[in-house]
Amino acid sequence: MNDMAAARLPLFPLNTQIKDGRLHIGNFALDELAQEFGTPLYLYDRSTLDDALAQYRTALQTEYPAQSGLTYAGKAFLSIAMAQWVHQNGLFIDCTGAGEIMIAVAASVPRDQLLVHGVSKSQEDLQAAIAYAGILVVDHLGELERLIELVKTSNRQKFPTLWLRLRPGMAVETHSYTQTGQDDSKFGLSALEFLQALEEAQSAGLHVTGLHFHQGSHFHDPKPIASALELALDLIAETRQSLGWVPQTLCPGGGWGTPYHEDDLPHRPIREYVRFVAQHLLQGCHERNLPLPTLHLEPGRSLVARAGVAIYRVEAVKRTATRRWLLLDGGMADNPRPALYRARYTALPVSQPERPATDATWLAGPYCESGDVLIEALPMPDISPGELVAVPVSGAYQLSMSSNYNGARRPAVIWLQDETATLIRRRETLEDLYRRDLPLPN
């Protein structure tokens, strides 16, 4: 195998290999899938999802002696099938607002596995959370007050238990657009507000069971979690003293990063991140003589990113003064991450991926934005119009942030499991683009 293919294959789902000169995932030839389901095509490989989940579970069991749990952050990618996978595996599902709650409900996720987040929950979001969620994570005091009002006027017997989201005042190292823990972030409660929220919730008869924080997404060094844990545990020592309250659950969020490009390899494994968090939590509780809470992690990207692959067809090859362009049939409408965060991807041709690279290549979409470039300056072999290229690590924050820009129809999504490729989301049709529109009156 040549160096380019050998370096990029480990970014694809487990069991990705080159057979008969074509990229395969298990027994599925990617060109045959593209032929059957069209392009752009997104696929999720179940065995890769299972493997990432097993890494989290094993690490938690090995590293943390008390109880632990996992929530899948639905914002990374949510569909009925994905929610079913989450439910079947006994994870909680984190839903942001009524929309994601209703997807989980459509997948029959039960109340006790449904957790609701959101920095600015609308009345509709709060009502949906009251109706369907087991846990509601309170972001700010105004939200808590609205929630208390809703609970007072509701004739329901059962309400979600509450976790309070602390803003620890320090973020993890990542793109500034995905940092959430810093002092001036829009997310969460300051330590003082946390104390006030706890008192207000308790005097309204609401059950607060958790302390939550999340410092950002796609970080590779867990160090800032240690300082946030210190702050959180100091706060808990104080609430134990003043209110007799300690959380049953402590959730330091998600956010562990994922390698997207061969230059990101090797990447520190999930186990190291979990060990770091567990050790600091154990030590911090020991130092303050606090009981060990249930440790709950909330990953999105590191569970699903590698399981996903995007397959595009090359519509045209163009040469400009200094660049070779591959113009694909998808781009920023299905994957806005490069335009939003300058996220860096890699790719392989689906046929003859072992051809040696000849040139730095710019892979761009068909949309009317110069920022619609998926990959810049990637060494690639000569590619002809009509060929397919596969972009690995496409499972997180791509389709969930996709759009209909320039009339793009959002892609079909398939699920690979055992010997079957199942369509889990159909491609949008032309009619879907104007189905919600109404003409002006005459």
Ligand SMILES: Cc1ncc(COP(=O)(O)O)c(C=O)c1O
């Ligand atoms: C509250 C919360 N939890 C978990 C996550 C998941 O992050 P990631 O997908 O990077 O693991 C996010 C994403 O930003 C989040 O906002």
